[in-house]
Amino acid sequence: MKECRYLTSPYENIGERRVELWRRSIFLFNKSQREVGPFFEAGYKEFFCEPKTVEKLTPDIIGFSDEFFCVLDISMSNQKGQEMKKYESVSLTEYLKTLFPSDVDRKNGGFPFLVTDLLPTTIYKGYNLIQVYQPGQAVIERITDERLLDSLNNWTGFLLPVPSYGILAVPESTEEELKPKLAGIFKKIAADDDEMTSEGVIQLLLGDLYASFSQSSRSNLRKKVENICKLVSDGALSDYAKYDHENKSIQISVDASNPQSRAKFSRSIDSWLKSITFSYFQEFRDLDDVNENIEEDMEDYED
Incomplete structure (x- = not known):
């Protein structure tokens, strides 16, 4: 593991902070007239929130391209990285395969992604880190999807406000x-x-x-x-x-x-x-x- 600088979120209210973090995480798979999310640019144009995997795990988001899928977990916690390894070898259920059909059997695009609004003081091994506030950045450990790897390596964060999607809360809101x-x-x-x-x-x-x-x-x-x-x-x-x-x-x-x-x-x-x-x-x-x-x-x- 390695030490990393700490950047605070601009949101003081924890509820608003949580919702905005989800909005920015969703926009990774979306685009507006002036900005394109890095996952969308790499072909991940479909996503599903809080699904079950074959292993009975529930990541926050699974994204889908034609050939790959990726696993994302969203967190405001400094210690979440310790839990990410459990998502390393997940498999898609038949329900997800039916919901998002593909001509090929999708492969996992690499290590899971931890999406956060601040950089933790410590980054552990076994996952990729995406920080969605400026300066937005991706800390990559392993991505097997070359198109996604290129997209994230060239990504410098969101320069404009992301869409609200009409979200007022998320299921994990207290x-x-x-x-x-x-x-x-x-x-x-x-x-x-x-x-x-x-x-x-x-x-x-x-x-x-x-x-x-x-x-x-x-x-x-x-x-x-x-x-x-x-x-x-x-x-x-x-x-x-x-x-x-x-x-x-x-x-x-x-x-x-x-x-x-x-x-x-x-x-x-x-x-x-x-x-x-x-x-x-x-x-x-x-x-x-x-x-x-x-x-x-x-x-x-x-x-």
């Missing part, structure tokens, strides 16, 4: 990270005096990438959303929200014609955002980099 995004969705439901299922909520959270995540990872996100909806219906928003356990949906009603009712509902949302649930401490107990500042930039509820 319940505390989901709260600001759900606050906005709850306000929309209230403004429409409507009802929304948990499936409808996660479609809004995952945006354009909803179908790119595996069913199991969407299910994990759905459980978190349903738990939050139950909690607010019984607690902070009990005067407005009703959770339907059978339909897995939440209904929120506010008298939109009454400014005082709207203001009271907005205050209830703000109070809920400032509270920290017990699950927050459980989810973060093993992380060193915990940002306890909850995002409070949601717009006030208005008609």
